[in-house]
Amino acid sequence: MTEPIIPPAPEVLEAPAGPYVYDYAASPQRQVVMPKTVPLPSYRTYLAEVKAAAEADEAKWKKMQADYETAKAKAEAEGKDAPKPPVRPVPRKDDNDLKTPWPQEAKDADLLLLQEVLGAKVEEIFEQAGELTCQLEKGAIHEALTLCREHEGLRYEMLADQSATHYPAANDFAYSVVYHLTSISRRKRLRLRILVPEGFVPESACSVYPSANWMEREIFDMLGISFANHPDMTRILCPDDWEGHALRKDYPVVGWGQRDVAFREDRGGMIERIALQKAGQLGINLKQPKAD
Amino acid sequence: MGVMQPSAFEQILITTKVEKVMNWSRATSVWPVTFGLACCAIEMMAAGASRFDFDRFGAGIFRATPRQADLMIIAGTVTYKMAPVIKTLYDQMPEPKWVIAMGSCATAGGPFDSYHTIQGVDKIIPVDVFIPGCPPRPESLIYGFMKLQDKIMTSSLADRYKDIFEEVG
Numbered sequence: 001m002t003e004p005i006i007p008p009a010p011e012v013l014e015a016p017a018g019p020y021v022y023d024y025a026a027s028p029q030r031q032v033v034m035p036k037t038v039p040l041p042s043y044r045t046y047l048a049e050v051k052a053a054a055e056a057d058e059a060k061w062k063k064m065q066a067d068y069e070t071a072k073a074k075a076e077a078e079g080k081d082a083p084k085p086p087v088r089p090v091p092r093k094d095d096n097d098l099k100t101p102w103p104q105e106a107k108d109a110d111l112l113l114l115q116e117v118l119g120a121k122v123e124e125i126f127e128q129a130g131e132l133t134c135q136l137e138k139g140a141i142h143e144a145l146t147l148c149r150e151h152e153g154l155r156y157e158m159l160a161d162q163s164a165t166h167y168p169a170a171n172d173f174a175y176s177v178v179y180h181l182t183s184i185s186r187r188k189r190l191r192l193r194i195l196v197p198e199g200f201v202p203e204s205a206c207s208v209y210p211s212a213n214w215m216e217r218e219i220f221d222m223l224g225i226s227f228a229n230h231p232d233m234t235r236i237l238c239p240d241d242w243e244g245h246a247l248r249k250d251y252p253v254v255g256w257g258q259r260d261v262a263f264r265e266d267r268g269g270m271i272e273r274i275a276l277q278k279a280g281q282l283g284i285n286l287k288q289p290k291a292d
Numbered sequence: 293m294g295v296m297q298p299s300a301f302e303q304i305l306i307t308t309k310v311e312k313v314m315n316w317s318r319a320t321s322v323w324p325v326t327f328g329l330a331c332c333a334i335e336m337m338a339a340g341a342s343r344f345d346f347d348r349f350g351a352g353i354f355r356a357t358p359r360q361a362d363l364m365i366i367a368g369t370v371t372y373k374m375a376p377v378i379k380t381l382y383d384q385m386p387e388p389k390w391v392i393a394m395g396s397c398a399t400a401g402g403p404f405d406s407y408h409t410i411q412g413v414d415k416i417i418p419v420d421v422f423i424p425g426c427p428p429r430p431e432s433l434i435y436g437f438m439k440l441q442d443k444i445m446t447s448s449l450a451d452r453y454k455d456i457f458e459e460v461g
Binding site for chain 2: 251
């Protein structure tokens with residue numbers, strides 16, 4: 001077993017050192033905007049949101065009543081007509097066809113079976129729009145995948161997709177790694193999900209599903225999550241000498257990583273001069289490195 | 293009368309420059325490399341097929357190796373990962389060679405103003421004709437190719453080696 005490559009911790013991005021530098025002050029629309037929310041679907045979060053909304057509604061109603069009482073007392077003291085009593089607003093009836101499907105309690109036999117067999121290693125199970133999701137403890141993913149493939153009642157033969165997402169606003173994790181399983185014999189689909197913190201090395205799925213090989217390499221290339229016991233944990237899309245991981249939310253689209261290509265001979269410095277002139281017309285600041 | 297009658301020699305022969313004959317032969321049998329990068333390659337294939345028939349201009353023979361080709365049509369987005377490959381293919385082509393940048397991606401990066409795309413293929417290899425469009429229709433490619441033919445017809449050996457002569461002094 002080879003030593004897994006642990007990605008370096010993310011640091012605050014500084015101005016790139018290359019010759020073609022994007023001036024972010026000159027083009028503020030190019031600046032990286034970090035997300036402030038964690039848009040991760042979850043039944044528990046949904047229930048908490050519903051509860052918070054109901055509580056806010058109740059608090060608003062109580063405040064309206066208290067306001068009415070004070071206004072009434074004031075009007076009585078001044079000898080005026082009593083104000084109108086408040087009417088509790090009826091919650092608007094949503095059209096469920098137009099609403100985004102919300103997470104619902106898991107009733108599917110597969111999810112219940114997974115929870116029964118794995119016990120406390122299952123963090124959460126829920127259904128959303130007919131899709132089954134099972135969130136697992138991050139160390140138990142290999143066991144769960146083996147179970148899904150080999151258990152007589154599950155028989156998920158195919159790993160259709162594997163991907164990951166960066167959630168920089170979350171406190172206790174940084175990435176979610178998602179496994180989409182398909183059972184051809186049972187015509188069913190199942191989604192397994194783990195939440196991993198920065199620097200955590202999950203177990204590779206290659207020994208269970210060989211198709212995970214390239215998908216895990218893509219996750220490593222794009223997000224920097226490295227997988228243990230993977231046969232070839234190298235970049236797949238970007239060039240081998242690439243710096244950083246492009247699908248992290250702090251990776252700018254322009255500037256960092258963008259480099260100068262110096263293949264073409266520039267005998268009189270003409271290309272350089274034209275480039276600087278063009279950039280000046282566009283308001284882009286191209287700084288040239290000083291020769292040593 | 294003062295009008296000179298053409299001699300028997302002039303009636304059976306055409307006198308011209310060697311350079312012009314060479315240019316004519318080069319311009320009317322340009323062989324492109326079989327090389328497509330993105331959706332522009334589909335339009336390039338359409339230009340080569342029977343409706344538009346690139347072969348009318350002598351350029352229908354898409355060679356599978358750069359060593360037997362004169363023209364490279366950069367049809368599509370050029371990424372940083374692809375750039376060394378394009379440069380190698382260009383270097384493998386024998387002189388004289390020409391390059392057409394087809395579509396807005398190959399011309400100036402197109403919509404991909406980002407970390408992975410080269411903002412125009414002219415940053416890595418010299419380009420003779422730029423064709424705008426996203427993607428350009430086969431008519432545009434044919435027009436661009438006719439412009440390249442004009443360029444080949446008006447080129448001279450002296451121009452080709454001008455840079456080298458200037459450098460030598």
